Amino acid sequence: MGESENGKSRTIKIALAGNPNAGKTTIFNNLTGMHQHVGNYPGVTVEKKEGFLHYKGYDFVIVDLPGIYGLSAHSLDEIVARNYIVEEKPDVVIDVLDASNLERNFYLAVQLLELNVPLILALNMADMAKKKGMKINKERLSALTGVPIVLTVATRQVAMNDLLDAAIKLVESKAVPMRSRIHYGREVDRQIEIVMQFIKRAPEIARLYPPRWLAIKLLEQDAVVIQTISEKPQGKLLLEAAGKSSALLKALFKEDPETLIAERRYGFISGACDEAVTLDYERRHDVSDMIDTILLNRLLGLPIFLALIWLVFRFVFWASAPFERGIEYLFILLGRGVGSLFSPESPARSLIVEGVIGGVGSVLVFIPVIYILFFILSFLEDSGYLARSAFLMDKFMHKIGLHGRSFIPMLLGFGCSLPAIMATRSIEDEKDRLATMLAVPFMSCGARLPIYVLFIGAFFPEHQAGNVLFIIYLVGIAVGIAMAWFLRRFLLKGPTAPFVMELPPYRIPTMKAMLIHVWERGYLYLQKAGTVILAGCVIMWFLSHLPWQSPQIENPNWETTRLERSYAGKLGKAIMPVFHPAGLYDWRLGVGFVGGFFAKEIVVSTLGTLYAVGEGGGEKNPSLRSALQNARKADGSPLYAPLSALAAMIFSLLYIPCISTVAIIRRESNSWRWPAFAVVHTIVTAWVVAVIVFQAGRLLGLG
Amino acid sequence: MGGVGHLSSCLEDYLETVLVLKQEKKAARMRDIAKHMGVAMSSAHSAIKRLAEAGLVNHRRYESIELTEKGENLAKKILDRHNLLTQLLRDVIGVHAETAEKDACAIEHHVSQETIRRIMEILPPEKNPAEEKTLKNIEPGKSARVVRVRAQSRIRKRMLDMGISPGVVIRVKRMAPLGDPMQISILGYDLSLRKNEAASIIVEPTD
Numbered sequence: 001m002g003e004s005e006n007g008k009s010r011t012i013k014i015a016l017a018g019n020p021n022a023g024k025t026t027i028f029n030n031l032t033g034m035h036q037h038v039g040n041y042p043g044v045t046v047e048k049k050e051g052f053l054h055y056k057g058y059d060f061v062i063v064d065l066p067g068i069y070g071l072s073a074h075s076l077d078e079i080v081a082r083n084y085i086v087e088e089k090p091d092v093v094i095d096v097l098d099a100s101n102l103e104r105n106f107y108l109a110v111q112l113l114e115l116n117v118p119l120i121l122a123l124n125m126a127d128m129a130k131k132k133g134m135k136i137n138k139e140r141l142s143a144l145t146g147v148p149i150v151l152t153v154a155t156r157q158v159a160m161n162d163l164l165d166a167a168i169k170l171v172e173s174k175a176v177p178m179r180s181r182i183h184y185g186r187e188v189d190r191q192i193e194i195v196m197q198f199i200k201r202a203p204e205i206a207r208l209y210p211p212r213w214l215a216i217k218l219l220e221q222d223a224v225v226i227q228t229i230s231e232k233p234q235g236k237l238l239l240e241a242a243g244k245s246s247a248l249l250k251a252l253f254k255e256d257p258e259t260l261i262a263e264r265r266y267g268f269i270s271g272a273c274d275e276a277v278t279l280d281y282e283r284r285h286d287v288s289d290m291i292d293t294i295l296l297n298r299l300l301g302l303p304i305f306l307a308l309i310w311l312v313f314r315f316v317f318w319a320s321a322p323f324e325r326g327i328e329y330l331f332i333l334l335g336r337g338v339g340s341l342f343s344p345e346s347p348a349r350s351l352i353v354e355g356v357i358g359g360v361g362s363v364l365v366f367i368p369v370i371y372i373l374f375f376i377l378s379f380l381e382d383s384g385y386l387a388r389s390a391f392l393m394d395k396f397m398h399k400i401g402l403h404g405r406s407f408i409p410m411l412l413g414f415g416c417s418l419p420a421i422m423a424t425r426s427i428e429d430e431k432d433r434l435a436t437m438l439a440v441p442f443m444s445c446g447a448r449l450p451i452y453v454l455f456i457g458a459f460f461p462e463h464q465a466g467n468v469l470f471i472i473y474l475v476g477i478a479v480g481i482a483m484a485w486f487l488r489r490f491l492l493k494g495p496t497a498p499f500v501m502e503l504p505p506y507r508i509p510t511m512k513a514m515l516i517h518v519w520e521r522g523y524l525y526l527q528k529a530g531t532v533i534l535a536g537c538v539i540m541w542f543l544s545h546l547p548w549q550s551p552q553i554e555n556p557n558w559e560t561t562r563l564e565r566s567y568a569g570k571l572g573k574a575i576m577p578v579f580h581p582a583g584l585y586d587w588r589l590g591v592g593f594v595g596g597f598f599a600k601e602i603v604v605s606t607l608g609t610l611y612a613v614g615e616g617g618g619e620k621n622p623s624l625r626s627a628l629q630n631a632r633k634a635d636g637s638p639l640y641a642p643l644s645a646l647a648a649m650i651f652s653l654l655y656i657p658c659i660s661t662v663a664i665i666r667r668e669s670n671s672w673r674w675p676a677f678a679v680v681h682t683i684v685t686a687w688v689v690a691v692i693v694f695q696a697g698r699l700l701g702l703g
Numbered sequence: 704m705g706g707v708g709h710l711s712s713c714l715e716d717y718l719e720t721v722l723v724l725k726q727e728k729k730a731a732r733m734r735d736i737a738k739h740m741g742v743a744m745s746s747a748h749s750a751i752k753r754l755a756e757a758g759l760v761n762h763r764r765y766e767s768i769e770l771t772e773k774g775e776n777l778a779k780k781i782l783d784r785h786n787l788l789t790q791l792l793r794d795v796i797g798v799h800a801e802t803a804e805k806d807a808c809a810i811e812h813h814v815s816q817e818t819i820r821r822i823m824e825i826l827p828p829e830k831n832p833a834e835e836k837t838l839k840n841i842e843p844g845k846s847a848r849v850v851r852v853r854a855q856s857r858i859r860k861r862m863l864d865m866g867i868s869p870g871v872v873i874r875v876k877r878m879a880p881l882g883d884p885m886q887i888s889i890l891g892y893d894l895s896l897r898k899n900e901a902a903s904i905i906v907e908p909t910d
Contacts, residue, residue, distance in 0.1 A: 069864035074857050103890040104866040132891075187800050252793075252800035259852065262863035266871070288893075292876070292886070301880040391895045395883035398897070404884070498858040498900060499884050500865055503893040 011059045012171055015085055017112065018096035019105050020067030021384075021504040023124040026154035027096055027163070028064040029516050038520050046080045047425075055164050063090065069104075071111040073224035076430060082224075085117055086209060092167040096122045099129035099136060099151070102277060106269045107262075109145070110182065116210040119147045120166050126151040126158075134277055141276035155510055181212075184264040187252060191219060191245040198241045202234035218242035219249065220258040288384075288505040295388060305392050309411060312380075316373045317415050317446065323368035331361030347548050351541060359537025362599065363530040366418055366660065370525055371518050373412070373419045378517040382509030386426060387501060394499055400481050401488035403427055403497055406436040410480065413443030414473075417661045421668055422521060429497035435487040437665055438678055441657050442480035444473050447600040451652045454604055458625040459645040468646070476653050479685060524667070532663035540598040540659075544568040563609055568594050582651065582690040583644035583698075585633055593651070599658040643702050647694040654686030710757070712812030715781050716740065717750045718759060721768055722778035730767035784819055785811050791822050836908060838873060838887070838901035846874040847906035854903035862904070866890045872909060 018024040028036075032051025049064040065084060066077035073079055085093055095112050097105035102123070112119050121141075123129070129136060142149045148166050152159040183189060195215040199206050205214070208228070217225045219242060229235040249257045295304060335353040342349030380386045386408070394404030405427045412420035420440045427433040452472055456465050488494075544566050563569050572591030579590065588610035595602035604624075611627040631639040640648075656662060656679050665675040710718070720739050724731035737747040751768060754760045759774030770778060785807055792803035841847045849871050852859050866889050867873070876886040876893065884895045 070860070072860050072864070074860045101890070101892045104892060107864060107866065248801065252804065255851070256856075256859075258856070258860065259863065259868070263868050263870075266866065266868045289876075292893075296877060296879070296886065298877075298880050387895075391879055391884050391886065392881070394895075394897070395879060395881035398883070495855075495857060498861050499895060499897045500858065500861045500867075500900060501895050502865070503886060503895050505893070 010057075011061060012092065012167055013061045013063070013088075013090045014092045014094055014167055015063045015065055015088075015090040016094050016096060017065050017081060017085070017108065018067060018122075019069055019098065019108060019502075021502060022067070022096045022098040022101075022105060023152075023154040024067060024096040025064060026510065026513055027094075027122065027124065027152065027160070028062060029512060030154055030157050030160050031060070031164070032062055034516075034519075036516075036520075038524060046076055055161070056168065058164075058168060060164065060167075068108065070108055071115070072220070073222045075428065077428070079224055085112075085115060089117075091118065091171050092120060093117045094120045094122050094163060094167070096124050096152075096154075099123040099126050100132050100134065102129070102134070102136075103266075103269055103273055106272070107265060110265050110269060113145060113147065114182070114210070114213045114216060116213065118170050120163065120170060121145070121147055121149045122152050122163055123149060124152045124154050127153045127156075133279055135279075137276045137278075141272065144272045144276060182265060182268045184216075184261055188219070188249060188257070188260060188264070191249055192216060195219065195238075195242045195245055198238045202232070202238055205229060205232050205235065205238060208232075215242070216261060219246050220261060221246055286505070291506050292388075292503075295385070296391065301392055305389055309389075309408070312376050313411070313415060316369060316376060320368035320372050324365050327365050327368070328361065331357060331364075334361075347545070350545055351538075354545075355538045355541030356534075359534045359541075362537060362660075363526070363533045366416070366525070367522060369416055370419050370422070371522055373415075374422075374518045374521040375514055377408075377423060378514045379509050381426065382507065382513055384504045384506045387503050390501065391503060398496070398499075400485050401496070402436060402484055403429060403432045404499065406432060406484075409436055409440055410443060413440040413445060413480075416445050416447070417441045417443070417657045418525075418664050421661065421664045422525070424668065431488065431492040431494050432497055434669060434674060435484045435492050437668060438487060438674065438681070439480040439484040441661055441678065441682060442476045442483060442654060444476040444653055445600070445657055447657065448653055450601060450604045452649050454607070454624065454628070455640075455645040455649050458628045459640060459642045472649055472653055475650060475689065479654060479689060483681075483685070525664070530663075532666060533660045536598060536659035536663065540568075540595070542567070543571070544595070560610055563591065563606070578687070579651075579690075581695065582647040582687070583641070583694040584648055584651075584690075586631060586639045589648060593655070596652060597656060597659065599660070600652065603652055643694055643697040646697070647690040650693050651686045651690040654682060654689055656682045710777075714750060714754060714757075715812055716808075717747075717754060718770075718774060718778045719781045719785065721754075721760060721770055722775070722782055725770065732767050736768070781811070784814070787819065787822055787826065788814070790826055795826070835905045838875070838904040838906050839898050841873075841875045841906065841908065843875050843877045843885075846872055846909045848872050848909050850905045850907055852904050854900065858900060858903070862896075862900075865894055867894075867904060873904075873906065 016024050016028055028049065028051060032053050035053060036049060036051045038047060038049050046066055051062045051064070053060045053062070063084065065081040068075070068078045068081050071078055071082045073082075084090075093112060095109050097109060099105075109119075109121055123136060123138075126136070136151070138149050138151060148170060150159055150162045150166050152163065154160075184192065192212065192215045195218055196211050199211045199214055208214070209217075209225070214225065214229075218229070218239070221243075226239060229239055246257050249260065253260055295301060297304075335357045338357060339349055339353040342352070377386070380389070386405075389408060390404030392404070393407040397404050397406050406424070409420045409423040409427075412423055417440050420443070421437050424433050424436045424440070427436060452469055456468050460468050544563060546567055547565070549562050549565060569591050572589075572594050573587040574590075575593070576585065576587045576590040579585075588607055589603075591610060592603040592606040595606040607628070608624055611624060611631075628640055629638075633639055662675045662679060665678050666672060669675070717736065717740065720736055721731045724735050724739060728735065733744060733747055733751065736751070737744045740747065751760060751762055754774070755762050759771055759777060761769045761771060788807035788811055789800075789803045792798050792806055793800050796803075798806070835850075836847070838847065838849075849867060849869050851869055852862055852867060854862060862868075871889060874888040876888055878885050879895075884897050885901060886893055886895050887901075888894075
C-alpha cells in the first residue's frame with residue numbers, strides 16, 4: 001500500500017475475482033466507469049483490465065481478473081488469476097459470487113479462503129436469489145467463513161460503495177482475521193500436516209505461498225506449483241514427500257486426492273449453505289427454462305439459430321454500409337483538401353494523400369462494422385444466447401476438431417475477417433482459438449466479391465453465374481474446415497477442450513455493459529491493429545509509387561504506365577511465371593495480386609488501371625470485362641479462358657485477405673509467428689488449390 | 704496355513720506385487736518388484752523362479768514378468784482378499800486407513816476361507832463395473848446422483864470446478880438438436896457437456 005506524506009491519499013489495490021457470468025465485470029464497470037485500461041498479461045493473450053477511482057480520500061486501483069471457476073492449473077485464465085493474487089498481493093481480493101447460484105460459486109470462494117488473502121465476498125444478484133426464494137443470512141455466512149460479506153445488485157448499482165467501505169475497513173483494521181478452516185477428513189488433514197512440516201523446513205519456499213494452501217496444492221499434484229517448487233533448493237525433498245503423501249491417499253481411498261479434496265470442499269459448502277441459506281419456494285417454472293424449451297428445441301432450435309444469425313449478419317453489413325461510405329467520402333474530401341496545399345506533381349502530395357490519409361481512411365472504414373457487430377455480439381453473449389449457440393453447433397464443430405464456440409467467428413468471416421477474428425475471444429481453449437483464427441480468412445469475405453463478379457461476368461454465361469459463385473464459396477468453406485482440422489491434428493495438437501460449459505440463465509443485458517464492451521473492442525482495434533494497418537498502407541504506397549515518376553497530366557494513360565513501372569508493377573511481372581501452372585499469364589493480374597495483399601478490393605481497381613479503362617473501372621464495368629475477354633498472349637491466343645478465370649478467382653479467394661487481417665492476427669495471437677504463418681500458408685494453399693483446379697479441369701477437358 | 708492356494712505367505716506377496724505392478728505400470732520388472740517388496744534383487748530372483756516353477760508366471764531373462772492365466776487368477780484372489788480385509792479394518796472396525804493397509808498385509812495369509820466368506824457377507828457389496836450406470840444413459844427429464852467421476856485429470860478437474868462431485872444430484876434436461884452435447888441441471892444451474900464426457904460420470908438413478 002502506498003502512502004503519501006500527509007497520510008491522506010492512499011492507494012488500495014483491489015483484485016476482482018469470480019465465476020464467469022457472476023456480474024464481476026458489471027461491478028468493475030460500475031466502480032471505475034470509463035477510467036479503464038485494457039491490456040494483456042505479460043506473455044499471454046489473456047486480457048488484463050485495470051480501472052481507477054477515488055473514494056473517501058483513497059485511490060483505488062481495481063483489476064478485473066479473468067472469470068474463473070477454480071484455482072487449479074488447468075486453464076490459462078486460472079493460472080493468470082492465481083499468479084496475480086499470489087504474486088502481486090493485492091490489498092483486497094473481492095470475490096463476486098452469483099448469490100442465486102451460491103453453491104457452485106462458493107467453490108472458488110473456498111479456495112480463495114485457503115489462499116489466506118484479505119478477502120471480501122460480494123454476493124451479487126441478491127435480487128435474483130430473493131426471487132428464487134433464497135433467504136441468505138449474511139451474518140451467519142460471514143461467521144462461518146470468517147470474511148466480510150456484502151450483498152450487491154450490480155445491474156442496479158446497489159451497494160457498490162459498501163464494497164469500497166468494506167475494502168477500506170479491511171485494509172485499515174490490522175487485526176488478523178479468524179478464518180474457518182476446512183477439514184478434509186482425518187487422513188487428508190494428516191497428510192496436509194506432514195507436507196506442511198516439510199514446507200516449514202524450506203523457508204525459501206514457505207515465503208512463496210501460504211503453507212497450507214501449498215500443501216493442498218502439492219497433494220493435488222498441481223503442475224504449475226510443482227514446476228515452481230522443483231526449481232527451488234530443497235524443492236526436490238518437499239516434492240518427494242508430497243508425492244508420497246499423495247500416492248498414499250490415492251491408495252487408501254482409491255480416488256485421486258484432487259477429487260477427495262474437491263468433495264470435502266463441496267461438503268463444507270453444502271454445510272455452510274444449509275446453515276446460512278433458507279429456501280422457501282415452490283419451484284416455479286423458470287423463465288429461462290421456458291425460453292430454452294423453444295430456443296434449444298429439437299426441431300426449432302437450429303432453424304431459429306440459423307435465421308437469427310442470418311438476420312444479424314445482414315443487419316450488421318447493411319447498417320454499417322452507409323457509415324463506411326460516409327467515412328470513405330470524408331477521406332476523399334480530406335485528401336482533396338490537403339492535396340490542394342501541395343503542387344500536384346510533388347511526391348509528398350501523393351504520399352500524404354494516397355498513402356497516409358488513404359491509410360487512415362482504410363483503418364477507420366472498419367470502425368462501423370466492428371462497433372455494430374460487437375454491439376450485437378455482446379448482446380448475444382450477455383443475454384446468455386452465445387453459450388447456447390455453441391451448445392447447438394458443438395457436434396458439428398467437434399467433428400472438425402474445433403469447439404462449438406468456433407462456429408460464430410467462422411460464419412462472421414463471410415462478412416469480414418477482421419471482426420470475425422476478434423470474435424474468437426469467446427473461445428476459451430488457446431489452441432481452438434488459434435485454429436479458428438487461422439481458418440477464418442478462408443471464408444470468403446465481402447471484399448472478395450467484386451473479383452468474382454468481374455471474372456464470372458466476363459467468362460461465364462449468365463445461367464452459370466450463380467453456380468460458379470456457389471462453388472467458390474464452397475471451396476473456401478472446405479479449405480477452411482480442412483485447415484482447422486489439419487492445424488488441430490498436427491500443428492496445434494492437444495487434447496480436445498472439454499465442453500463442460502455453463503449455460504447461464506437468460507438475462508436482459510445492460511446498455512452500459514454493451515457500450516463498454518464495444519468501446520473496448522474499438523479501442524483495441526484502433527490502438528493495436530490500426531497502427532499496423534497504417535504502416536502497411538504506407539509501405540504499399542511506396543511499392544506502387546516508387547521509383548518516382550513525375551505525373552504527366554496530359555497523358556491519359558499515365559496512371560497505367562506509372563503503375564507498370566513501379567516496384568509493385570515489377571513485382572507483379574516477376575511473380576507471374578509462378579502462376580503459369582494455374583493457367584494464368586496476365587502480368588496485370590500479378591500486380592493485382594500484389595495489391596490485393598493490401599486489400600482485396602484493390603485487385604479489381606488495379607486491373608482497371610492497368611487495362612486503362614478509365615474512371616469507374618469497377619467490377620461491373622463492361623469495358624473492363626471486354627478488355628479481359630479480348631486480352632491476348634504474344635501468340636495471339638486469349639489470356640483467359642473460363643478455367644483460368646476460375647483459377648484466378650480461387651487464388652484470390654484463398655490467399656491472405658488483407659493486411660488488416662494480418663494485423664489483427666498479430667494482435668489477437670500476441671505474436672508475429674502466427675500472422676507470418678497465416679501469410680505463408682494461405683498463399684501456398686491458394687496456389688496449390690488454384691493449380692489443382694486448373695490442371696484437373698484441363699485433364700477433364702474443360703479448359 | 705489358510706490362503707487361497709498352497710503358496711507360502713512370502714510367495715503370495717510376490718504374486719500380488721506382480722499383479723499390482725502390472726496394473727500400475729503395465730509391466731512388472733525384476734527391479735521394480737525388488738523395490739516394491741523392499742528386498743534385494745537376488746531374493747526377488749529366486750522367488751520369481753519358484754513362482755515360475757509353480758506355473759504361475761513366465762519369465763525370461765531381461766524381460767518383464769508375465770502372469771500365466773492360472774497365476775493371474777490366483778493373484779486376483781489374493782488381491783481381492785487383501786482389499787476385503789483392508790475394507791473391513793478401515794470401514795467396520797475403524798482403524799486408520801494406513802494401519803488397515805499394513806495389518807491386512809500381515810493377516811491376509813493366515814485367514815481361512817470361511818472367515819473370508821463371512822466378511823464378504825457383512826460388508827456392503829462393491830459395485831460390479833459392468834452394472835455401473837453413467838450419466839450418458841440417463842434419459843432427458845430423469846435425475847441421478849453422482850457416484851464417482853472417472854474422467855481424465857483435466858476434464859475431471861473442470862467437472863469438479865463446476866460442481867460435479869460425488870453425492871450431487873443431476874437432472875438431465877435435454878440433448879442438443881444434433882443429438883450431442885446434453886444440457887443438465889446441477890446445484891440449481893444449467894450446464895452442458897458432451898456425451899463422451901457424461902460417460903465418465905458414474906451415477907445411480909434417483910427416480
